[in-house]
Amino acid sequence: MRVSYSSAALLLNGAFAVAQSTNGTGVTCPTSSKFSPTTASKFFANINPGWNVGNTLDAIETEGSWNNPPVVGSTFDDAKKAGFKSIRIPITWAYHFTSQSPDWKVDEKWLQRVSDVVDMVVQRDMWVVVNVHHDATTWADLTNAETNVTAVEERLGKLWKQIGTKLACKGEKVAFETINEIPGTTPEHGKEVNRLNNIFLQAINDAGGFNSQRVVTLVGAGEDGAKTSQWFEKPDAKFKNPWGIQYHYYSPYDFVFQAWGKTTWGSDADKASLEADIAAVRGNFTDIPLMIGEWAVSPTATETAARWRYFDFFIRTTSKYNTSTILWDNGADFLDRATHLWRDPVVMDIYRNAVKGIANALPDSTTDGTATKQESSAYIYHKKNETVANVTLPFFFNGNKLSKISLGSKQLASGKDFTVSGEKITFSAAYLRTILTPTSPLGPLANLTLAFNSGAALTVNILQYSIPTLSSTTSALPAAGTDLLIPITWAGQNRPAAVKAVKSDGTFLVDDWTQYLGPLQQARMTYNSQWDWTTEGLLIKAAALDVVRSGGKSTTFTIEFYPREEGNSVEYVVTV
Ligand SMILES: *[C@@H]1O[C@H](CO)[C@@H](O)[C@H](O)[C@H]1NC(C)=O
Ligand SMILES: *[C@@H]1O[C@H](CO)[C@@H](O)[C@H](O)[C@H]1NC(C)=O
Ligand SMILES: *[C@@H]1O[C@H](CO)[C@@H](O)[C@H](O)[C@H]1NC(C)=O
Ligand SMILES: *[C@@H]1O[C@H](CO)[C@@H](O)[C@H](O)[C@H]1NC(C)=O
Ligand SMILES: *[C@@H]1O[C@H](CO)[C@@H](O)[C@H](O)[C@H]1NC(C)=O
Ligand SMILES: *[C@@H]1O[C@H](CO)[C@@H](O)[C@H](O)[C@H]1NC(C)=O
Ligand SMILES: *[C@@H]1O[C@H](CO)[C@@H](O)[C@H](O)[C@H]1NC(C)=O
Secondary structure (H helix, E strand, C coil): CCCHHHHHHHHHHCCCCCCCCCCCCCECCCCCCCCCCCCHHHHHHHCCCEEECCCCCCCCCCCCCCCCCCCCHHHHHHHHHCCCCEEEECCCCHHHECCCCCCCCECHHHHHHHHHHHHHHHCCCCEEEECCCCHHHHCCCCCCCCCCHHHHHHHHHHHHHHHHHHCCCCCCCEEEECCCCCCCCCHHHHHHHHHHHHHHHHHHHHHECCHHHCCEEECCHHHEHHHHHHHCCCCCCCCCCCEEEEEECCCCHHHHCCCCCCCCCCCHHHHHHHHHHHHHHHHHCCCCCEEEEECCCCCCCCCHHHHHHHHHHHHHHHHHCCEEEEECCCCCCCEECCCCEECCHHHHHHHHHHHCCCCCCEECECCCCCCCCCCECCEEEEECCCCCCCEEEEEECCCCCEEEEEECCEECCECCCEEEECCEEEECHHHHHHHCCCCCCCEEEEEEEEEECCCCCEEEEEEEECCCEECCCEEECCCCCCCEEEEEECCCCCCEEEEEEEECCCCECCCHHHHHCCCCCCCECCECCCEEECCCEEEECHHHHHHHHHHCCCEEEEEEECCCCCCCEEEEEEEC
């Protein structure tokens, strides 16, 4: 059966040729639409590295509902200029159905919007992955006892038939992904996800057009590497689509999501564990193209030097195991879509060089879990009113040579402003005093750029700080369901590093087991779910305050700042 818009194309073009491989059903594409069949291997190699236009068409209930306005073409120009080759477009369909079972009709306007956004990317000669996103948790959650699996199968099939029909004649640069991170915890769930991959393939093949030759990224439960390794099965051989596997990687959880005061990363054990994860997925799928369709270490809440080293190591490791990657960006992470600026330009430079296999010089930073203080060579932290002294920072040159250090267009004098000994750079007090004057304000004062003969340029941020102050140091527990804002007069890096919570009897408010972690992590809470911050101060989330309420004990919150060192913190007591 032909859908009406093919007939419209017939009328418009005046000529009509049968497209390749429609398997006799669905859309027939006009001769004007081009499709050069590609292999999954080539597609997966070509998309690397990619960028997710996150929190956009996936927002609930629709595009614009979250922190980003509707996407515009120039955002994809920004991504392309930054070196990205592909865009994953996460899309939530759940709130765009206009009918229920058995047809599950999708609003034509929404299908058109998706088609238009796909075109914006393809017009810029980039590759695309289109998916079904938060539907995974709104109506396809296999772990929810209420979920009617028959209805999930029916709905996913009907949905992909409509997406497949709408996008049937898009070129070979457009790929489809079954479903994003569908929850599943048992081998039975794993089997069901395999069935859904087949239902998806049947639906897009039935939709016709070029879909029988279109590249697809199939998934396992949760798009989790280990679960996919355990339960994934190849699709039915009747489908001729080139295919590979997509999974996601956000690990270690504590560092990536700033849980339990984990602001360090990069020990040999950290690296070995990351490599083992990536190697295990490759080890299970030796001859299948692989992509990590989401990963990130956001500048929002991670320590700079640790983040730079993670990016470098993650990209080198995924390359080693021949796995392509697509960076997650929720709009508050990397690209500031309004200003077109990347919030952490150095990490982007490290990333681009690592993708090409070029060695980067990197800053050293604390990795020892038993440390009481965190050092970072991405900063020269100067405490206000202390004497300015020479500062020595260790780096990993990784075979590169330092070619120059500059501040804007002004080059620093080697031997006078700084000296290099091995892979340590000492900045002289005399030079630092030109920036750190008695009247310099608190906060970031200058970025020194360290250029090397090869690889990314690094920056060292000269930042003056003192201990932030609170206008009040105690209050009563607020009403249930409300967050508590603790106003802070910031005094350097205007964000907290970690928050410790200890009850009046000396026990930890949450996660008692953190007593087995190092001194920078014991009794620390988790960013986002338990605390957050605004320009005004620290937010203790209602969820954490509920724990105070149920525990019935006044609780001391120790708010710690960067640099993480003895005394750079303030205390606030919530009384019950
Ligand atoms: C990497 O994987 C692609 C498929 O994604 C394959 O074409 C290529 O040969 C692989 N390269 C190496 C070095 O294994
Ligand atoms: C489950 O979904 C199917 C397909 O929509 C439907 O026929 C069936 O009645 C549903 N079962 C229940 C228990 O609701
Ligand atoms: C294509 O059509 C044949 C014959 O009807 C059928 O056996 C086969 O399953 C179809 N292939 C797909 C991918 O639907
Ligand atoms: C396959 O994956 C499992 C689960 O992650 C892992 O334990 C196993 O080592 C992997 N196998 C290979 C050959 O890498
Ligand atoms: C620094 O010293 C000045 C002058 O003694 C004093 O007024 C100011 O409060 C001090 N600032 C800090 C952050 O210690
Ligand atoms: C500080 O650095 C300068 C210039 O590199 C050097 O001459 C001086 O000896 C250093 N001072 C100390 C205390 O190390
Ligand atoms: C230095 O770079 C950081 C990160 O890009 C930026 O936030 C800061 O404003 C820059 N300038 C100064 C003077 O610190």
